Amino acid sequence: MDINTIIQALGGLSMFLLAMRLMTEGLTLFAGNRLKHLLGNWTSTPWRGVGVGILVTGLVQSSSAVTVATIGFVNAGILSLRQAMGVIFGTNVGTTMTAWLVSLVGFGFKIEALALPILVVGVGLRLLASSTRWKGLGDALTGFGLFFLGLDLLKEAFEGIASSFSANLGAGVSTNWAGMILIGFVATLLTQSSSAAIAIILTASAGGIIGFEGAAAAVIGANLGTTSTAALATFKATPAAKRLALSHIGFNLITGIVALCLLPLMLGLVNLLGDALDIESTPTALLALFHTLFNLLGVIIMLPLANRFASLLERLFHSAEEDIERPHYLDATLSGTPVLAVSALKQELLRLSDILVNLLRDALSGPHSIPELKRRAEAIHTLGAAIANFITGIRPDAMEHSTANELASALYAARYYQESAQLAPGLRRLAQDQVLLSGAEKTAVSTLLQQAERCLEPELSGDHLQARELVEALRNAHRDARRQLLEAAVQGNLQVVDLDTLLEGLDFSRRAIELRIKAGLLFHTSQNAEAVAIHPVSEADLTKSLNTDQYPNLP
Incomplete structure (x- = not known):
């Protein structure tokens, strides 16, 4: 060779x-x-x-x-x-x-x-x-x-x-x-x-x-x-x-x-x-x-x-997103026993609420990228869909009227959590785009983000008055930031392309926080079975309570 x-x-x-x-x-x-x-x-x-x-x-x-x-x-x-x-x-x-x-x-x-x-x-x-x-x-x-x-x-x-x-x-x-x-x-x-x-x-x-x-x-x-x-x-x-x-x-x-x-x-x-x-x-x-x-x-x-x-x-190699989207408390075997199913559902909704709050906080501040936030938002959407499927799988013939009302409130809450999560990347984009601003408009946007952060701090306990106060303060900050941005654009301090992006970020931020508050009200109200049985809470009730009709629904 x-x-x-x-x-x-x-x-x-x-x-x-x-x-x-x-x-x-x-x-x-x-x-x-x-x-x-x-x-x-x-x-x-x-x-x-x-x-x-x-x-x-x-x-x-x-x-x-x-x-x-x-x-x-x-x-x-x-x-x-x-x-x-x-x-x-x-x-x-x-x-x-x-x-x-x-x-x-x-x-x-x-x-x-x-x-x-x-x-x-x-x-x-x-x-x-x-x-x-x-x-x-x-x-x-x-x-x-x-x-x-x-x-x-x-x-x-x-x-x-x-x-x-x-x-x-x-x-x-x-x-x-x-x-x-x-x-x-x-x-x-x-x-x-x-x-x-x-x-x-x-x-x-x-x-x-x-x-x-x-x-x-x-x-x-x-x-x-x-x-x-x-x-x-x-x-x-x-x-x-x-x-x-x-x-x-x-x-x-x-x-x-x-x-x-x-x-x-x-x-x-x-x-x-x-x-x-x-x-x-x-x-x-x-x-x-x-x-x-x-x-x-x-x-x-x-x-x-x-x-x-x-x-x-x-059971191996779990990502953070997979841990989010997998229900921890829901089990199909509970569908025949509505009382147990509702108890498990409340635990899962509480977990979903905590996950959403962490997502919104990370969107408002921190080193998290928009693609990462999008993946987490999709995971929350998947978990919300699993909750909805669990609710629809509970036997209707085995539940009382008050239980049915609780499930309806839980279904609305899960949907609001999903919608709020989808808007989280918009919050992050607004927080990042502050570098384009200066002067009064930067201060106004910063105030809005701070107010959004405060809205995530307290645990709502079904107190509609507290919710209205939070939402009103958020809307005031939103209006002021919007006015300051428009004035900056008129004065030539802000380009139209940047203005559109920032205005969209403002709307997404306000909408994301409001949806989280509405979901929290529904969730805590649904935990009081007696109150729900006397006066079921619907989406229209919440809209009226928070007076959200004065603002258009945002995507």
Whole structure:
């Protein structure tokens, strides 16, 4: 083995990796939104997710690309963790398509006869096509041609390497399962591609460097090597991405351990199937069959356990937003007992109130960014929706009239909390935009924000007089700030674009605080069941009490 052989092997591997990237990016571009539609709409069950994972990974030739897209769907709430796990399991089977390409096409005939025409068509499309979609197909075909040319270089290099080893050395290596597993693992770790590692193993097997059993152990190691990529992906990732990466790691670890324990039996089964399929004389095809079979075995083992596995993963890696949106006190089993349901509901509304107050305080001051506040506001909206669903699920035939009134008040309160949270980013924007101001207008805006902060301090106890005083002081500050901003604009001290933004921030601030106060009145009034039974509190009652008709409803 000389330096030229090593350079040829590395060059072939480099061409192979480049080809895989071109194929993945080109096919993804050519398919456009079709693959995303397939992932988002055809994965209603874990089994269908497996099928979609196999199909999409086989098409784009990259389990990593499919995994990234799947994580995006989980983060967007389009896919649940259970659905996404089915897709991830399927990608492990779909990625075996590369092994079949290498074994059946790469070693079956003269590679140049197929690769060069494909390369010509691919480059031609890339240069001449007018649409981005067809340029993507050109990239994919170019990658396909380079795939086989790189494979040809690898094959020639490994044939040269094989000639420098004795048959005894090759046999000795092939029986050392632990060593071969490590080689497969390191190959995937270095190339960051299990497909490339599998291609190296198949090429080495075809060149006679390692025997069939050793190559099978190396294939298991290459499959385990993909866990390193998944583990690296968990750093600085979202909780959903971390859970999905752990499901990938768990699948590969369990599948690898089972395949290793059953290796003699599986090799015997592969030989039987190879004889039936008339591929027993092609070691690379047998290895591709082994690769497919043990990943299918993993799906058969893991998919029935997917729900329990997902439940375990969902208890890990909580974000602040996920903790907010998950009810702490509501339980569907309470729906048949309205008294207990109302008690739990009050606890959850009190928690929602505290979360909202903290959000509004952070919006008024502190280092919190607008995107962070938006995420927390969305989490509050999700919690409010869960509260509303819980209320509508309580059996109406088992409740008294006073209980029904309490639930109506609670439903209004939850809605007000949701609406107030959605306006919190507007508060933060107004607080940040104070730097645009000076003089009287800056003082007026600062006074409004201070009054808003004071409105968050006291705990309302159903005292409508106290609420009116707070709201009136807030509105006075709002009117004064609005007048000062308009005067500044007239005098040329404030640009019209900035004026519009600031006025919108003023309105959002006032509206957010008023909604919080109205929700607090409803919540505390609903806790007095006797008062509610005598005089139910409606939205119209609150509007009249706080005299909110003199201001238009704001978004």
